[in-house]
Amino acid sequence: MDIIPALIDGIYQALAPINLALCVIGVIVGLFVGAMPGLGSVNGVAILLPFTFVIQDITGTATSPMIFLAAIYYGAMYGGAISSITLGIPGASTAVATTFDGRPLALKGKAELALVTAAIASFIGATVANVFFTAFAPPLATVALKFGNPEIFALMLLAFSTFIGLGGDDIPKTLISIALGLVLATVGFDIITGEPRLQFGDPFDLFPATAGLIDTTGFSHGIRFLVLAIGVYGIGEMIWTINSTRGEVTMTEANVTFRSVLSAIKQFPKAMKGTMVGSFLGFFVGILPAAGATPGSLMAYGVTKMFSRDKESYGKGNVNGVAAPEAANNSASTGAMLPMMTLGIPGSPTTAVLLAGMVIWGLQPGPLLFSEQPDFVWPLIGSFYVSNLVAVLVNLAFIPVFLWMLRMPFTILAPMIFVLSVIGTYAAYQNMFDVWLMLLFGIGAYLLRILDYPLAPAVLAIVLGPIAEPTMRQSLILSDGSFSIFFTRPISGPIMIVAVILILLPVLNWLRVSMRKSPPV
Amino acid sequence: MRRAELVTAFVLAFFSMYLMWKSGEGPSWNPDIARFDNIGFDETGAPGSGFWPFWLSLVMLLSSIWVMVNWWRRTSPPSQSDAPYMDGYSWRMLLFIGGGLFAFLGVIEWLGFYAGIFLFLIYYLRFLGKHAWRQTLLIAILTPVFCFFFFDVAMRIVLPKGLTEPLFLPLYELFL
Numbered sequence: 001m002d003i004i005p006a007l008i009d010g011i012y013q014a015l016a017p018i019n020l021a022l023c024v025i026g027v028i029v030g031l032f033v034g035a036m037p038g039l040g041s042v043n044g045v046a047i048l049l050p051f052t053f054v055i056q057d058i059t060g061t062a063t064s065p066m067i068f069l070a071a072i073y074y075g076a077m078y079g080g081a082i083s084s085i086t087l088g089i090p091g092a093s094t095a096v097a098t099t100f101d102g103r104p105l106a107l108k109g110k111a112e113l114a115l116v117t118a119a120i121a122s123f124i125g126a127t128v129a130n131v132f133f134t135a136f137a138p139p140l141a142t143v144a145l146k147f148g149n150p151e152i153f154a155l156m157l158l159a160f161s162t163f164i165g166l167g168g169d170d171i172p173k174t175l176i177s178i179a180l181g182l183v184l185a186t187v188g189f190d191i192i193t194g195e196p197r198l199q200f201g202d203p204f205d206l207f208p209a210t211a212g213l214i215d216t217t218g219f220s221h222g223i224r225f226l227v228l229a230i231g232v233y234g235i236g237e238m239i240w241t242i243n244s245t246r247g248e249v250t251m252t253e254a255n256v257t258f259r260s261v262l263s264a265i266k267q268f269p270k271a272m273k274g275t276m277v278g279s280f281l282g283f284f285v286g287i288l289p290a291a292g293a294t295p296g297s298l299m300a301y302g303v304t305k306m307f308s309r310d311k312e313s314y315g316k317g318n319v320n321g322v323a324a325p326e327a328a329n330n331s332a333s334t335g336a337m338l339p340m341m342t343l344g345i346p347g348s349p350t351t352a353v354l355l356a357g358m359v360i361w362g363l364q365p366g367p368l369l370f371s372e373q374p375d376f377v378w379p380l381i382g383s384f385y386v387s388n389l390v391a392v393l394v395n396l397a398f399i400p401v402f403l404w405m406l407r408m409p410f411t412i413l414a415p416m417i418f419v420l421s422v423i424g425t426y427a428a429y430q431n432m433f434d435v436w437l438m439l440l441f442g443i444g445a446y447l448l449r450i451l452d453y454p455l456a457p458a459v460l461a462i463v464l465g466p467i468a469e470p471t472m473r474q475s476l477i478l479s480d481g482s483f484s485i486f487f488t489r490p491i492s493g494p495i496m497i498v499a500v501i502l503i504l505l506p507v508l509n510w511l512r513v514s515m516r517k518s519p520p521v
Numbered sequence: 522m523r524r525a526e527l528v529t530a531f532v533l534a535f536f537s538m539y540l541m542w543k544s545g546e547g548p549s550w551n552p553d554i555a556r557f558d559n560i561g562f563d564e565t566g567a568p569g570s571g572f573w574p575f576w577l578s579l580v581m582l583l584s585s586i587w588v589m590v591n592w593w594r595r596t597s598p599p600s601q602s603d604a605p606y607m608d609g610y611s612w613r614m615l616l617f618i619g620g621g622l623f624a625f626l627g628v629i630e631w632l633g634f635y636a637g638i639f640l641f642l643i644y645y646l647r648f649l650g651k652h653a654w655r656q657t658l659l660i661a662i663l664t665p666v667f668c669f670f671f672f673d674v675a676m677r678i679v680l681p682k683g684l685t686e687p688l689f690l691p692l693y694e695l696f697l
């Protein structure tokens with residue numbers, strides 16, 4: 001199918017009343033979760049995923065719930081800037097870099113200039129990324145159609161190795177997170193041999209006295225992705241935020257009027273450089289698994305500053321310092337959709353939730369999506385353009401409303417999130433066992449989070465595990481147990497080599513540092 | 522922070538050994554399969570059902586030991602930090618919020634979702650959040666009412682009511 005007519009048709013379908021309404025609601029929800037400190041796009045989509053079944057029930061397609069979640073994702077990227085600028089604390093990790101110059105601008109009494117610059121830069125970033133996505137996705141999906149099990153496994157390994165090589169977190173802790181997520185994904189039944197495994201039938205068989213103490217029959221259906229995702233992002237992150245902010249924030253007033261918005265728009269050309277750097281860089285960083293919008297926005301800020309003539313003005317309220325990260329996080333969020341839609345490999349925790357959603361709605365993610373489900377793909381891509389336009393308009397029009405909502409005390413927001421998490425988990429599987437498990441994961445995630453254990457790899461791993469394991473084992477069956485199959489095939493070979501290099505990168509770095517430290521011989 | 526880092530690494534190490542032990546379990550219907558028979562390749566070259574979880578748990582075990590080594594060499598930030606793992610505020614918060622959530626789920630099992638939400642919101646808003654009674658009651662009553670209409674009525678997901686089930690019978694008559 002030709003791209004342009006398909007895209008026009010997709011946009012047309014995204015403008016259908018129900019889809020347009022979902023775009024608007026999704027964007028508003030996204031702006032809200034993005035703006036609320038402690039909540040980001042991933043919390044929003046994870047907590048609301050169970051509620052999308054009702055959308056699927058009403059519309060009868062998987063497209064509408066996906067449009068809704070994608071709109072939340074979009075809105076959240078815009079929303080993060082609002083609290084970064086007015087509260088000085090990022091609404092989401094993706095908006096950390098926005099505080100660097102956004103907050104100084106607000107303190108100078110130019111909050112509305114920062115807010116408008118952020119909104120327009122976000123719009124441009126997302127638009128550039130949408131065009132890239134539309135151009136790159138179909139050919140990439142066509143190439144990916146040739147992939148067999150070894151290639152898919154190689155891609156999975158690449159996804160995990162980017163966490164190790166580029167993630168920037170403590171390496172053994174990242175490894176623990178990945179391994180734990182992958183092992184949790186194996187609980188239930190082995191789909192190849194049909195054997196039950198890790199069901200913890202008598203969990204303490206080492207101590208016979210404890211037999212039958214805990215009812216573990218719930219493990220027979222496996223550990224569902226949502227149970228972990230809601231636990232980590234609905235409970236764990238929330239408690240962590242309450243602990244780290246201690247509920248004390250000061251808000252800068254922003255006096256947003258039609259005239260001040262207009263004057264800020266007129267000043268926007270000054271921020272064009274940062275916007276452009278962010279738009280382009282963000283997309284490509286976003287494609288990389290493990291990278292995504294947060295490093296994308298930090299990198300865009302750094303690069304813009306590096307190539308600027310007055311570096312001193314950064315950190316003191318340079319509009320380019322607001323535009324670059326904001327353009328980049330929007331662009332990166334679309335970039336992260338590219339491997340998710342074409343290869344079935346999510347580039348960020350949020351896209352991992354979207355991928356899990358697609359499976360729940362009965363779609364088979366992967367390269368076949370483009371050829372077999374054009375009715376799903378193109379309206380969704382069309383909705384990217386529509387949501388983006390809706391987001392910039394809603395954002396500019398309702399800044400005062402969001403500022404008002406940000407005054408909602410955490411002591412009201414937090415219990416509501418907890419209630420939503422509990423109900424959402426129950427509604428998804430109608431099983432109290434999963435709700436208890438979700439709470440345990442949440443508390444565990446909080447305890448690990450304090451010690452800098454990264455949790456996003458575990459969330460990605462529990463989504464990718466059920467794909468990675470069978471592809472690996474089927475490849476090994478194909479090769480009679482020889483691992484060379486992954487290295488000798490023309491596509492999987494190079495991917496494996498890149499993955500191995502990424503895994504070794506920290507080791508090489510460590511060697512380099514210790515060589516330099518050791519005295520010359 | 523230092524002690525917590527080490528304790529956590531030990532807990533994770535023991536947990537991964539437990540997972541390795543459990544991964545090696547054959548299916549209960551076939552007692553002929555010895556423990557750890559399923560973690561390698563069978564005679565046809567196909568990996569067994571315990572292959573993936575066993576070796577990944579081993580990766581986890583080795584990584585936990587790596588964390589301990591980093592602790593000993595003081596190379597990771599938490600192993601250098603003198604700050605307490607959790608100060609008084611953190612402990613209190615975890616106790617009140619975490620404990621509240623456990624109690625919330627317990628009440629759900631006993632009195633059902635709607636009574637649970639009502640009581641949890643009163644506990645949180647009034648006793649943790651110190652909000653006025655009027656605001657507390659407004660939110661604590663409206664939230665379950667909204668949830669009832671959203672889940673039980675609109676989505677037809679009937680949330681468990683526990684002991685409070687009889688109270689809902691007239692509502693079922695009216696709306697379902």
